[in-house]
Each structure stands twice: as structure tokens, then as C-alpha cells.
Amino acid sequence: MLNFDPEKLKKDFPIFNQEINGRPLIYLDNGATTQKPNQVINEIRRYNETSHGNPHRGAHQLSIRATEEYDNAKEKVKSFINAKSIEEIIFTRNTTESLNLIAYSYGMEFIKENDEIVIAISEHHSNIIPWQKVAKDKNAILKYMYLDEEGRIPIDEIESKITSKTKLVSIAHMSNVLGTIHPIREIIERAHELGAVVVVDGAQSTPHIKVDVQDLNADFYVFSGHKMLAPMGIGVLYGKKELLENMPPFLTGGDMIEYVYEQDATFAPLPFKFEAGTQNVEGAIGLGAAIDYLQSVGLNEIEKYEKFLVEYALNKILDIPYVNIQGPKDLSMRGGIISFTIDDVHPHDISTILDSYGVAVRAGHHCAQPLMRYLELPATARASFYLYNTKEDIDQFIEGIKNVRKWLGYGS
Numbered sequence: 200m201l202n203f204d205p206e207k208l209k210k211d212f213p214i215f216n217q218e219i220n221g222r223p224l225i226y227l228d229n230g231a232t233t234q235k236p237n238q239v240i241n242e243i244r245r246y247n248e249t250s251h252g253n254p255h256r257g258a259h260q261l262s263i264r265a266t267e268e269y270d271n272a273k274e275k276v277k278s279f280i281n282a283k284s285i286e287e288i289i290f291t292r293n294t295t296e297s298l299n300l301i302a303y304s305y306g307m308e309f310i311k312e313n314d315e316i317v318i319a320i321s322e323h324h325s326n327i328i329p330w331q332k333v334a335k336d337k338n339a340i341l342k343y344m345y346l347d348e349e350g351r352i353p354i355d356e357i358e359s360k361i362t363s364k365t366k367l368v369s370i371a372h373m374s375n376v377l378g379t380i381h382p383i384r385e386i387i388e389r390a391h392e393l394g395a396v397v398v399v400d401g402a403q404s405t406p407h408i409k410v411d412v413q414d415l416n417a418d419f420y421v422f423s424g425h426k427m428l429a430p431m432g433i434g435v436l437y438g439k440k441e442l443l444e445n446m447p448p449f450l451t452g453g454d455m456i457e458y459v460y461e462q463d464a465t466f467a468p469l470p471f472k473f474e475a476g477t478q479n480v481e482g483a484i485g486l487g488a489a490i491d492y493l494q495s496v497g498l499n500e501i502e503k504y505e506k507f508l509v510e511y512a513l514n515k516i517l518d519i520p521y522v523n524i525q526g527p528k529d530l531s532m533r534g535g536i537i538s539f540t541i542d543d544v545h546p547h548d549i550s551t552i553l554d555s556y557g558v559a560v561r562a563g564h565h566c567a568q569p570l571m572r573y574l575e576l577p578a579t580a581r582a583s584f585y586l587y588n589t590k591e592d593i594d595q596f597i598e599g600i601k602n603v604r605k606w607l608g609y610g611s
């Protein structure tokens with residue numbers, strides 16, 4: 200039994216008060232970005248109407264209010280992922296910027312010639328390109344863990360790739376293409392035994408499953424607000440304090456300093472050392488409101504519900520002979536993402552035809568070209584679910600899928 204009513208909850212999201220192509224909007228592109236409830240929209244509005252100022256910069260009331268609200272949002276993030284203190288929470292623009300910050304600051308400082316960086320073949324480009332850059336600039340080696348036929352990283356792959364030469368492992372908690380939940384606990388344990396640090400790309404996991412960075416013992420954990428009901432332009436970098444303290448600043452300028460002299464400067468304490476320039480205060484406040492909303496439903500409930508939706512959808516899809524599914528069959532190893540192809544149909548055509556049924560799915564390489572090459576697929580279509588999707592959404596999605604080949608002139 201669920202403790203929330205998805206139909207009722209959907210009413211919190213004003214975007215669903217519309218039809219697309221004469222059908223109710225069915226939004227199944229949550230892996231790309233999510234929609235906002237009134238609770239988030241109204242909170243951003245309230246801040247702009249009552250408290251907007253530049254934080255940490257003034258003694259007047261609006262600056263003080265903006266500072267308090269910004270810091271309060273950071274407290275919420277800290278509790279949400281169970282970090283030890285707000286010194287370990289850096290606001291960035293998104294997952295991509297968080298990963299770049301780690302690569303440029305930690306990577307360029309601590310990775311040396313012939314050191315090995317290990318990632319998985321399924322990574323998003325945001326978790327590949329920064330490490331390619333570090334490997335090239337430092338003459339280090341970028342190694343890949345490959346997947347089995349169901350999109351999982353086998354244990355022997357973890358053991359053979361993460362070795363005493365490994366200095367850093369960077370891995371998505373959940374694949375944005377396959378939906379696989381990777382065994383990051385085992386990866387972190389193995390890496391730590393061998394003295395390597397672990398970066399976890401939580402872009403697809405943080406919105407959907409309970410994340411506890413201390414329990415996981417992750418060294419860095421990163422995610423984006425816009426994939427968890429918050430606005431675009433706000434992201435998070437969690438890092439262990441002892442690591443962040445030894446890292447040089449990434450961006451420099453206002454706010455991240457302590458004293459500035461003509462030729463030199465000293466830097467502000469954590470977390471401000473990594474937050475140069477005027478920050479996205481309304482984004483932070485929106486993220487705080489999104490966290491309140493998600494916590495009022497409960498992350499464990501959300502995870503349970505999404506598993507139900509995936510199972511419901513998979514049972515129906517697997518009955519359709521010309522649809523092929525990527526990723527693990529074992530539901531305990533996957534989240535609310537289904538990547539699929541339809542025989543003889545390009546995924547872009549699938550997406551366009553589903554759109555005419557009011558159903559939004561993503562099609563393409565999903566910013567994971569090395570994975571697509573590894574799977575020998577040019578592209579896939581992807582349905583990704585969230586707490587406001589319902590069984591009826593999936594029924595409409597399946598109805599659309601069953602009509603795709605007919606639209607293109609095939610008999611069935």
C-alpha cells in the first residue's frame with residue numbers, strides 16, 4: 200500500500216492542466232528534466248516578492264534575508280543526503296559543473312602521470328569528457344568497466360579494473376540509459392581498500408532513491424536540481440570536508456576570498472571557497488522547496504512506487520514482440536527508466552509518433568555515445584518515470600507504442 204495518491208499528487212503540478220495533440224499530457228521524460236509542483240513555483244515567487252537581495256554582501260534587510268534563505272536551503276540539502284555539515288555542500292549549476300569542479304580541482308591537483316582513472320562505459324558524457332581532459336593533461340590513463348548483456352557491471356570487471364594503480368573512480372549511481380543501479384557500495388569499498396577516491400554521479404539516483412552519503416562512504420556525490428522538481432541552474436556537489444579542504448578553488452573572483460592583495464589572495468572557508476560570484480539564490484530556494492516536497496511524500500515511497508510503474512510497464516511491453524528492452528531484467532537492479540527500440544523504426548520516429556498521443560519520451564544517444572557504440576545501437580527511445588506518473592499514463596504510452604509500426608505502414 201502506498202502512503203500517497205499519485206492522481207491527487209499530480210494536481211500539484213500545473214503543467215498537467217493541458218492537452219498535447221488533443222490528449223492529456225503524459226510526461227515520460229523525467230530523466231531529462233522534471234516538472235515543478237505549485238509548492239516549488241510559489242516558494243520561488245514568495246522569495247522574489249519578499250526577500251530578494253545579494254546574499255553574503257550587505258548589512259541591509261534584503262541581503263540578510265537572502266543570506267538566511269540561501270543558507271537554509273543548503274541545510275535542507277545537507278539533511279537530505281545526510282552530509283556531516285554544510286561545509287560539505289557546494290552549490291553549482293548542475294551535475295556537469297560539479298563533475299568539472301572535481302576534475303579541474305581534485306583531478307588536476309592529485310592525479311599524476313600513469314595514474315589510472317576508472318569509469319564505466321555507460322557514463323553520461325558529463326562523466327567522461329572531464330576525465331578525458333584530466334587523463335590527457337596529466338598523462339594518466341582512463342580505463343572503462345564494461346557491462347554484461349543486461350547492462351550490469353560484473354564483479355570481476357570491478358576487481359580487474361580497480362587496482363592499486365587506480366587513483367579515482369567516477370561512476371553513475373543509476374545509468375540514465377539502462378536504468379541500472381550500479382553496485383556503488385562494492386565499488387566504493389574496493390576503491391577505498393586500494394586507496395582511490397570515488398565520485399558518484401547521482402543525477403539519476405538522488406531524485407528517486409534515498410541517498411545517504413555517509414552510509415555509502417562516497418567521497419564526492421553530485422546531482423542536479425532540475426531532475427528533482429527544482430529549477431534549472433542549481434546543482435550540488437557533496438565532498439568530504441578533508442578532501443575539499445585540500446583542493447584548490449575551481450572558479451575564482453568575488454565571494455570566494457578572504458583577503459585580496461595586489462599579487463595574491465587567501466580564500467574563504469568551505470563551502471564558499473568553491474562558490475565564486477553571485478549565486479543562484481532562487482534556484483537554491485526552489486531546491487529547498489523541492490526537497491521538502493519529496494520528503495513529504497518520502498523517498499522510500501517514491502522508489503517503491505516507481506518500481507511498481509516499471510514492473511507494470513515492462514509486463515505490458517514485453518508482450519509486444521517487436522519491442523526490445525535494454526537494461527537489467529531484475530527489478531531490484533533498476534530504477535524508473537526503460538530504454539527500448541522497435542524493429543525497423545528509428546527512435547526519433549517513435550518519439551514523434553508518441554508525441555501525437557500526448558506522450559513525451561526522449562530519443563537519441565542520451566549523451567552516452569560510447570555506450571551506444573558498445574551496445575551497437577545508433578539510438579534508443581527512453582521512457583523515464585517520476586512520482587506524478589500513473590498507471591493510466593503507462594496505458595496511454597503502451598497504446599501509442601502499439602500504433603507506431605502501423606503509422607509507418609507495417610501490418611502490425
Ligand SMILES: Cc1ncc(COP(=O)(O)O)c(C=O)c1O
Nearest residue numbers: 293294295323325371375402423
Ligand atoms: C547520469 C547523468 N549524469 C549527468 C547528467 C548531466 O546533468 P546536467 O545536464 O543537469 O548537468 C545527466 C543528465 O541527463 C545524467 O543523466
